[in-house]
Every structure is written in structure tokens, then in C-alpha cells.
Amino acid sequence: MFQTERRFLRLLFLLCILHYEAGQVFGVWPMPQQITQSTDRYLLSPQSFSFSYSKDSAAQSGCSVLDSAFKRYYSLIFPDAADGARKTEFSINTLVKSGECDGYPDEGSDESCEYLLFIFYFVNKTEIQDFPRFEFRGLLLDTSRHYLPLNAILKTLDAMAYSKFNVFHWHIVDDPSFPYQSYSYPDLSSKGAFHPMTHIYTQSDVKRVISHARMRGIRVIPEFDTPGHTQSWGKGQPNLLTPCYKGDVPSGTFGPVNPILDSTYQFMSGLFKEMKSVFPDSYVHLGGDEVNFACWKSNPNVRAFMTKMGFGHDYTKLESYYIENIVNISSALNKTPIVWQDVFDYRERHRPQYVVEVWKGGCYLCEVRRVTKAGLKVILAAPFYLDLPGPTHNWARYYNVRPLAFKGTDQQKALVIGGEVCMWGEYVDATNLHPRLWPRACAAAERLWSNEEMTSNVDQAFPRLEKFRCSLIRRGIQAEPLFVGYCKDEYRGV
Amino acid sequence: MFQTERRFLRLLFLLCILHYEAGQVFGVWPMPQQITQSTDRYLLSPQSFSFSYSKDSAAQSGCSVLDSAFKRYYSLIFPDAADGARKTEFSINTLVKSGECDGYPDEGSDESCEYLLFIFYFVNKTEIQDFPRFEFRGLLLDTSRHYLPLNAILKTLDAMAYSKFNVFHWHIVDDPSFPYQSYSYPDLSSKGAFHPMTHIYTQSDVKRVISHARMRGIRVIPEFDTPGHTQSWGKGQPNLLTPCYKGDVPSGTFGPVNPILDSTYQFMSGLFKEMKSVFPDSYVHLGGDEVNFACWKSNPNVRAFMTKMGFGHDYTKLESYYIENIVNISSALNKTPIVWQDVFDYRERHRPQYVVEVWKGGCYLCEVRRVTKAGLKVILAAPFYLDLPGPTHNWARYYNVRPLAFKGTDQQKALVIGGEVCMWGEYVDATNLHPRLWPRACAAAERLWSNEEMTSNVDQAFPRLEKFRCSLIRRGIQAEPLFVGYCKDEYRGV
Numbered sequence: 001m002f003q004t005e006r007r008f009l010r011l012l013f014l015l016c017i018l019h020y021e022a023g024q025v026f027g028v029w030p031m032p033q034q035i036t037q038s039t040d041r042y043l044l045s046p047q048s049f050s051f052s053y054s055k056d057s058a059a060q061s062g063c064s065v066l067d068s069a070f071k072r073y074y075s076l077i078f079p080d081a082a083d084g085a086r087k088t089e090f091s092i093n094t095l096v097k098s099g100e101c102d103g104y105p106d107e108g109s110d111e112s113c114e115y116l117l118f119i120f121y122f123v124n125k126t127e128i129q130d131f132p133r134f135e136f137r138g139l140l141l142d143t144s145r146h147y148l149p150l151n152a153i154l155k156t157l158d159a160m161a162y163s164k165f166n167v168f169h170w171h172i173v174d175d176p177s178f179p180y181q182s183y184s185y186p187d188l189s190s191k192g193a194f195h196p197m198t199h200i201y202t203q204s205d206v207k208r209v210i211s212h213a214r215m216r217g218i219r220v221i222p223e224f225d226t227p228g229h230t231q232s233w234g235k236g237q238p239n240l241l242t243p244c245y246k247g248d249v250p251s252g253t254f255g256p257v258n259p260i261l262d263s264t265y266q267f268m269s270g271l272f273k274e275m276k277s278v279f280p281d282s283y284v285h286l287g288g289d290e291v292n293f294a295c296w297k298s299n300p301n302v303r304a305f306m307t308k309m310g311f312g313h314d315y316t317k318l319e320s321y322y323i324e325n326i327v328n329i330s331s332a333l334n335k336t337p338i339v340w341q342d343v344f345d346y347r348e349r350h351r352p353q354y355v356v357e358v359w360k361g362g363c364y365l366c367e368v369r370r371v372t373k374a375g376l377k378v379i380l381a382a383p384f385y386l387d388l389p390g391p392t393h394n395w396a397r398y399y400n401v402r403p404l405a406f407k408g409t410d411q412q413k414a415l416v417i418g419g420e421v422c423m424w425g426e427y428v429d430a431t432n433l434h435p436r437l438w439p440r441a442c443a444a445a446e447r448l449w450s451n452e453e454m455t456s457n458v459d460q461a462f463p464r465l466e467k468f469r470c471s472l473i474r475r476g477i478q479a480e481p482l483f484v485g486y487c488k489d490e491y492r493g494v
Numbered sequence: 495m496f497q498t499e500r501r502f503l504r505l506l507f508l509l510c511i512l513h514y515e516a517g518q519v520f521g522v523w524p525m526p527q528q529i530t531q532s533t534d535r536y537l538l539s540p541q542s543f544s545f546s547y548s549k550d551s552a553a554q555s556g557c558s559v560l561d562s563a564f565k566r567y568y569s570l571i572f573p574d575a576a577d578g579a580r581k582t583e584f585s586i587n588t589l590v591k592s593g594e595c596d597g598y599p600d601e602g603s604d605e606s607c608e609y610l611l612f613i614f615y616f617v618n619k620t621e622i623q624d625f626p627r628f629e630f631r632g633l634l635l636d637t638s639r640h641y642l643p644l645n646a647i648l649k650t651l652d653a654m655a656y657s658k659f660n661v662f663h664w665h666i667v668d669d670p671s672f673p674y675q676s677y678s679y680p681d682l683s684s685k686g687a688f689h690p691m692t693h694i695y696t697q698s699d700v701k702r703v704i705s706h707a708r709m710r711g712i713r714v715i716p717e718f719d720t721p722g723h724t725q726s727w728g729k730g731q732p733n734l735l736t737p738c739y740k741g742d743v744p745s746g747t748f749g750p751v752n753p754i755l756d757s758t759y760q761f762m763s764g765l766f767k768e769m770k771s772v773f774p775d776s777y778v779h780l781g782g783d784e785v786n787f788a789c790w791k792s793n794p795n796v797r798a799f800m801t802k803m804g805f806g807h808d809y810t811k812l813e814s815y816y817i818e819n820i821v822n823i824s825s826a827l828n829k830t831p832i833v834w835q836d837v838f839d840y841r842e843r844h845r846p847q848y849v850v851e852v853w854k855g856g857c858y859l860c861e862v863r864r865v866t867k868a869g870l871k872v873i874l875a876a877p878f879y880l881d882l883p884g885p886t887h888n889w890a891r892y893y894n895v896r897p898l899a900f901k902g903t904d905q906q907k908a909l910v911i912g913g914e915v916c917m918w919g920e921y922v923d924a925t926n927l928h929p930r931l932w933p934r935a936c937a938a939a940e941r942l943w944s945n946e947e948m949t950s951n952v953d954q955a956f957p958r959l960e961k962f963r964c965s966l967i968r969r970g971i972q973a974e975p976l977f978v979g980y981c982k983d984e985y986r987g988v
Binding site for chain 1: 887928929985987
């Protein structure tokens with residue numbers, strides 16, 4: 001079922017823009033690469049509508065991902081449709097040129113011409129040809145700072161699909177809690193979760209998330225962030241974290257993962273081996289951000305190790321040493337690592353192959369330039385932090401991001417594989433997740449999907465986004481308002 | 495049923511603090527005036543718990559407001575209680591000293607010693623004596639900029655009761671829409687609402703809101719804001735708004751209510767007569783804020799009227815003239831008017847009796863001082879604007895408000911009857927209303943209910959508020975998190 005080599009085309013993202021309703025066709029979001037519209041309008045009835053596979057399509061009826069998507073979107077288009085006899089007058093013709101239809105989505109799904117997908121919508125005299133600008137359009141949820149019930153994650157995946165996001169970056173564990181129930185190391189969640197029974201993700205939960213995502217063309221990339229952000233790990237895995245010292249004696253507190261012990265790498269190997277069996281994606285996120293060196297510095301054994309390794313007093317070298325080991329572990333498992341930019345910033349001369357996720361504010365494009373100049377792929381997250389409780393109502397700040405507006409060669413720009421919306425969990429749980437994400441994340445989605453020149457005008461985008469947010473509401477997504485106004489169907493899930 | 499003269503005591507607000515659960519008794523919010531706690535703990539079982547009326551209580555069994563509250567809170571305390579035989583071992587003894595139990599709540603309900611309510615909780619060896627610091631603890635919802643489905647309002651009333659708010663200020667109409675379905679002037683909503691059938695409040699809806707509020711000891715004060723903020727009124731009531739001029743000819747646009755026509759006052763009399771029959775509260779909010787004089791200035795008839803009245807070029811005098819007429823209309827109907835501070839700022843020498851709501855930022859306590867110096871009552875809203883999409887996560891900004899920290903006599907301070915949380919609707923509808931209100935509004939609630947000295951420490955309040963927010967979640971209120979952490983029962987209404 002899962003495979004990463006053969007590529008399959010993700011049709012389902014594109015389907016959501018077919019939402020016929022008087023005037024609604026202008027509410028297409030994100031903007032397709034090519035769209036021609038006429039005001040001529042034809043009655044589209046449930047009986048005269050169908051999806052079909054093109055004769056030349058590699059995928060045909062029986063491809064469950066597409067068949068399920070057809071069914072789902074038919075209900076979205078015609079919520080009140082009686083299941084009567086159908087005549088094919090209008091149709092969406094699906095042409096899959098190559099690829100394994102029912103495979104697990106992978107990074108090649110929509111990146112090259114070879115695998116381009118063309119759909120022609122003959123609705124409302126509209127013709128659309130579409131493909132994404134960036135192959136990686138991610139959204140991060142943080143399930144450690146607050147636990148998110150499974151439904152909140154599944155609902156987020158639904159909304160992601162409507163907005164054509166294709167990567168769910170699951171920041172599943174962190175300092176506050178370890179909700180992932182590992183079958184190799186069950187103590188990690190039984191001792192490290194907020195609650196060992198109610199605030200965990202079982203193997204069955206994880207499977208459900210991956211399956212729900214797959215049916216919507218979304219890949220699931222787990223992040224097991226180390227060596228920092230691991231306080232909760234220490235509760236269930238003795239000797240994993242570095243004991244901090246006060247003078248000559250242990251203080252009783254613990255710092256980052258202990259990088260000087262063989263047992264650390266044995267444990268990490270075991271955990272990542274489990275990861276490989278649980279998460280089918282070819283990417284794995286290794287974290288590597290915000291490592292506080294104070295505890296390492298306080299520990300005499302760590303200091304001795306520094307001397308032995310010739311690191312002097314440069315603890316970034318120790319971090320690099322640690323990360324390189326972890327990168328090697330994951331590479332040996334055929335996983336492509338993603339790391340936060342700190343790892344790149346602290347890199348040693350020997351540079352392992354990883355994708356760098358740029359997250360720090362300030363001149364983030366300067367960092368993008370540096371990383372691509374070093375020949376590494378980049379995911380841009382810095383301008384898409386949507387979790388901040390600051391003045392975040394202004395969706396245009398995300399819309400106006402120009403991911404490629406740095407000085408660099410074409411080769412460098414091609415290394416920017418996409419971007420990612422980050423919804424960190426300090427102030428976010430299931431009570432406010434959805435309205436904080438939607439529709440602001442849609443602004444980032446269009447930036448990552450659409451042609452930048454066609455979508456550079458905020459004023460023109462506004463009414464389209466307003467309509468799209470009403471579509472989200474109609475589909476049960478708790479998307480907050482952009483400004484004064486109303487939707488035909490208001491959110492009533494109170 | 496409804497009466498404003500006889501006073502009745504609101505017990506129900508106080509009941510919500512009885513929420514027995516190991517350790518939870520320390521999560522009392524807002525802080526009672528007196529509380530003594532011991533760590534001694536007794537098992538409290540559903541079978542051994544009851545509410546009862548004190549022998550000396552004026553209200554006895556049969557008082558539906560209290561009987562219903564008892565039933566409601568019993569279920570909240572014991573959500574899984576089997577309805578078995580009960581023995582009264584622990585009890586809450588209710589003593590109502592005077593007043594009509596089943597009456598409509600009014601402004602005297604908890605303001606004086608005469609009507610003080612004492613409840614003794616013999617749970618967890620805790621004794622509480624409680625009464626509110628301010629009689630007016632309001633919360634404003636704006637149903638014009640976005641329509642709020644009835645459920646969203648009812649749910650807000652539930653949460654208000656848990657936090658001991660006692661006034662629902664219903665900013666029901668404004669420029670964008672007129673959702674109130676008037677039986678005297680049905681065109682106001684049929685032409686002025688976002689949608690004449692789906693985005694309105696019928697008479698039955700309004701009755702339901704008032705009844706739901708009454709059962710929770712909450713008064714409903716409607717606001718029909720004039721002469722500004724009335725664009726939606728003009729759609730269903732011809733000749734009500736001032737025609738704006740461009741040079742010598744009408745421009746086709748309209749400004750505030752036309753203050754120079756008799757027909758205006760006839761209409762307003764008719765509308766307020768309806769208000770009196772629909773809304774039982776002794777207060778009515780007349781608005782009077784943010785009147786833009788440009789349109790009045792452009793209109794030659796208005797200018798002629800100014801000359802005739804000897805107002806010169808001072809349009810604040812025209813506004814005062816208008817408001818005075820409206821105040822007189824409502825006073826004749828035995829309604830006490832509340833107005834936004836603009837009306838006070840523009841006052842003529844002849845000062846009608848109204849309550850002034852202070853809303854403008856800057857030195858709001860300077861304004862409170864001026865208003866009370868003029869002998870008028872004040873409601874303080876300025877520091878409690880919770881709708882702003884700015885950096886609003888910091889609940890402490892509302893908690894740290896000191897409503898009486900101005901130089902003034904005791905008489906002046908006594909004129910500050912309370913405060914009000916304002917949730918304006920530009921960026922708020924049912925999708926984000928609840929998490930934006932709760933638990934931040936609780937910070938304001940404690941400021942208005944509790945002794946200021948006992949509740950001046952943010953750090954001490956924080957864990958109590960965190961626990962209270964978990965109680966709100968458990969009761970189905972979508973209250974957002976304050977910071978990293980978890981509740982035993984997470985919000986799952988996704």
C-alpha cells in the first residue's frame with residue numbers, strides 16, 4: 001500500500017474548487033494557474049453531474065483514493081441531492097498520466113510536468129488548468145503543549161484539503177508532554193503524557209490520522225524534536241537527558257538529550273526504527289531547535305567529552321555531533337531528515353543532507369539565501385506563524401509573503417520546496433484551534449499554490465477569500481470572519 | 495411576573511462556586527468576599543447532598559428561578575449521579591431575606607446590605623460569605639456586524655452566569671444590519687437585516703433570550719443606538735436618516751438619524767413603546783456614540799434648523815438636542831437611559847438623568863471622575879474591550895483594572911455602578927465568540943465582583959483561573975487556554 005518511489009497524482013486537492021453555486025464560482029481559492037470564466041451560466045443538477053476517469057488515465061475506477069474523493073465532493077457540491085438516476089451532461093474528466101493511484105502521497109506528487117494533472121471544468125463556462133507552485137505546502141500542529149483530541153486533527157486535515165495543503169507536520173511531542181504511545185517504549189507516554197490514558201495517541205489513533213490524511217492527498221511527517229524540547233521524554237526514559245549540575249553535584253534537574261552516551265543513540269535508533277514502521281512518509285522531522293547549552297556546560301562529563309572530541313568550548317559543535325548521529329540513524333532507515341534552521345546555522349564542515357526549515361523572524365529570506373547557496377532544500381515557515389496571540393487578524397501579512405524574493409540563482413530558487421503554517425500550542429487547543437487557523441491559513445495556502453503575479457493584490461483577493469471562508473463554514477469548518485458581513489449558512493456548532 | 499420595584503435575591507450566581515472535586519474547591523472564581531478553607535475533606539456523595547431553603551427565607555420551594563437553579567447545579571456537581579434515595583448530610587442552605595423570588599432581576603438585586611445573601615458551604619470545611627462589589631457586571635454582544643445564532647447567545651448567558659455577570663447588554667442593531675424583528679415596523683428587519691428570514695431575531699427568539707437570562711439572574715438591556723450607527727435602519731424606514739448633500743443636491747447617501755423632523759420622534763416613540771413591551775428591564779441603552787457631523791453639515795435644511803435653534807455651527811448642540819428628545823421619550827416610558835460617554839461630553843447645561851457608559855481609551859478614569867463629579871452614574875467599559883484582534887491573550891490587562899483609582903469623594907465612587915465587557919462584532923461571530931470571550935472575560939468578572947485587595951495579585955489568581963477555565967470546559971463552554979497545560983476533560987466539541 002505504502003510506497004514512496006512510484007508517484008501518484010493527487011487529484012483530490014483540485015476538486016474542492018468545483019463548488020457550483022450562483023456566483024460562487026468566483027470564490028475559487030487558491031487561485032488556479034489558469035482560469036477563464038464567462039458569465040454564461042448553465043443549470044447544474046445532481047442528476048446531470050458526474051466525475052469520470054479519462055480513457056487515457058493510468059488510474060481507473062477502483063482507485064479508492066479518487067473514488068472516495070468523488071463521493072465526498074459530490075455530497076459537498078450537492079448536499080441535498082436525492083440519489084436519483086443520473087445522465088452525464090456535465091462531467092469532470094480525470095486524467096492520471098502515470099503513477100500508482102492508491103499509493104501513499106509523496107514529495108514528487110505534483111512537482112514535475114511529467115506528473116501534471118489537468119482538469120477541465122466545464123461548469124459555468126469555466127476552464128481551469130491547475131498545478132501547484134510549490135510541492136511542499138505544510139501545516140504544523142503541536143500536540144504537546146496542549147493535547148488535541150483526534151477529532152480536532154481530523155477536522156484540520158479536512159480543512160487542509162479544501163485549501164490544498166498537502167503536508168501535515170505533526171509536532172507530536174515536546175517539553176510539556178509526550179502523547180505518542182510508543183510500542184517500543186511505552187513508558188514515554190505512560191509517564192510523559194499529561195495523562196497516560198486520556199491524553200495520548202494510540203497506534204490506532206496514529207493510523208487513523210495517516211489514513212484520513214492519505215485519502216485527502218496529505219502526507220504526515222512526524223517530528224521527534226531532539227536534543228532540546230525533550231523534558232517530557234526524560235520522565236519515561238531514564239538516563240536519556242543530561243543531568244544538570246550545580247557546582248560539583250547534580251542539581252536534580254535535567255537538560256537536553258545527553259549526547260555523550262552510547263545508550264542515547266541506541267534508544268534513538270530503536271525509536272526511529274519504530275517511526276519507520278508507523279509513519280510511511282519518506283521525510284522525518286528531527287527538530288534540533290533552541291538547544292540551551294547551560295546544562296551541558298554545567299555537567300563535568302559533558303565537558304570532559306568536549307575536550308576529548310576537541311570541541312573546545314563551542315557547544316554548537318556538540319549539537320552538530322549529536323544531530324549528525326541522528327541524521328545518520330534516520331538516513332540509514334531511508335528517511336530524508338528535515339531540521340530546524342538552528343542545525344544549519346551550527347553546521348560543521350561535513351554537511352549531511354537534510355532539508356532546512358527556516359523559522360526565525362527577522363531577515364528570513366537572508367537565511368533562505370544562505371541555505372540554498374549551500375545547496376540544501378528549504379521549507380519556509382518564519383512568516384507563517386499563525387499561533388501568535390498578537391495582532392494576527394490581518395491575513396494579508398501571510399498573503400504578502402514573497403518566498404522567492406531573495407537574490408539567488410534559478411538553482412537556488414528551485415531549492416525552496418515550499419512553506420509551512422505553524423500553529424504552536426502555547427495558547428492553542430481544541431477550543432480555539434480552528435478559528436485561529438482558518439481562514440488565515442488559506443492566505444498562506446494560496447501563496448504556496450498559486451502564481452504570485454496573479455495573486456499579488458490583497459484587495460482583489462479579499463472578496464474571494466470571504467466567499468471561500470463561507471464555503472469552509474458550509475463544510476463545517478469553524479473559520480472566523482475576516483470583517484463585518486455574513487454567510488448564507490452561518491456556523492451553528494455551538 | 496416581571497417587576498422592577500420589588501427586589502429579589504440572586505442566589506444562582508453564587509451556586510456555581512460549589513463545585514466539589516478533589517482539590518477543585520481552590521478553583522473558586524470569582525473570589526468570594528470571605529472564604530475560609532481547611533484541608534480537611536469529607537466525602538460528598540450525590541445521595542448525601544441537597545439544596546434547601548432556610549426556614550427564615552422569604553423564598554421557599556416553588557420559587558422556579560431557584561428550584562431550576564438547584565436542579566441545574568446539582569447536575570453540574572454530580573454529572574453521573576444516579577437518582578437514588580437521598581439523605582441530607584451536606585446541604586446548601588438558602589436564605590432569601592426579602593424580595594420577590596420569581597421576579598425579573600433588577601438593579602437593586604445585590605447592591606445593599608438589606609438584600610445581602612449569605613450562603614454557608616459546609617463542603618470541604620469551607621465557609622463562604624459573599625456579595626458583589628459592583629451591582630452592574632455587564633457583557634455586550636454585537637449582533638449587527640455579525641449575526642449570532644440564538645444558541646451562541648444562550649451559551650454566552652450560561653457562561654456569564656458561571657462567572658457572575660448579571661447584565662446582558664444586547665447591542666442588537668447597528669450600521670451593517672438590523673436583525674431585530676419589530677412587530678410595529680417589520681420593514682426594519684425585512685429590509686435591514688443581512689437576510690430577512692435567517693438572520694433575524696423573532697419576538698420568540700427575544701423572549702427566549704430574556705427567559706434564559708432571567709433564570710440565571712441576568713438582566714437583558716437592549717441598545718437601540720441612535721442617531722449614528724443607523725445605516726441599516728434607513729433601509730426599512732424611509733425619511734428616517736438625514737439625506738447628505740453634495741453642493742446643492744442630495745448625493746444619494748444618508749447620514750445619522752434626521753434630528754429636525756417630527757416624524758423622526760414619532761417613529762422613535764413608536765419603537766420605544768414596543769421596546770417597553772418587549773424588554774422588561776428598567777434600563778434601556780440609547781447609544782449616542784460616534785456621530786459623524788459631515789452629513790448634517792452638508793444638508794441645507796439641517797443648517798437652517800441650526801440657525802433657527804441658535805446652535806450656531808456647533809453640531810454637538812444638535813446631537814444634544816436629539817438625544818434629549820430621545821431621553822425624554824424613554825423616561826416617559828419609565829426607562830432609565832444609558833448612553834455612551836459622547837453624550838455626556840457634548841452635554842448642554844440642562845442635563846438629563848442618564849447613566850454614562852465610559853468607552854474611550856486613554857485616561858478613562860479622568861472621564862469617570864468628570865462624570866461622577868457631575869453627579870451621574872457610570873458604567874466602565876473602556877478597559878474591558880475584549881474583541882480586539884490585537885495582543886489580547888494577556889488576561890491580566892483586564893484583571894489589573896482599578897475602576898475606583900481616581901481622585902474623588904466617596905459619593906463619586908459610589909456612582910460607579912459597575913463595568914462591562916464589550917465584545918464588538920467586526921471580527922467576531924459564532925465561530926470565535928466563545929474562545930475570545932472565555933476565560934478572559936472571567937478576569938473582568940472577578941474585578942467587578944470581588945474585593946480588590948484580596949484579588950490584586952495576578953500570580954496568585956493564575957492557577958485559580960486555570961482551574962476555573964477547566965470547569966468552564968467541563969460545562970461545555972469553549973474557553974481557550976491561558977498557557978501550556980491540560981484539563982482533565984478537554985473540549986471535544988469539534
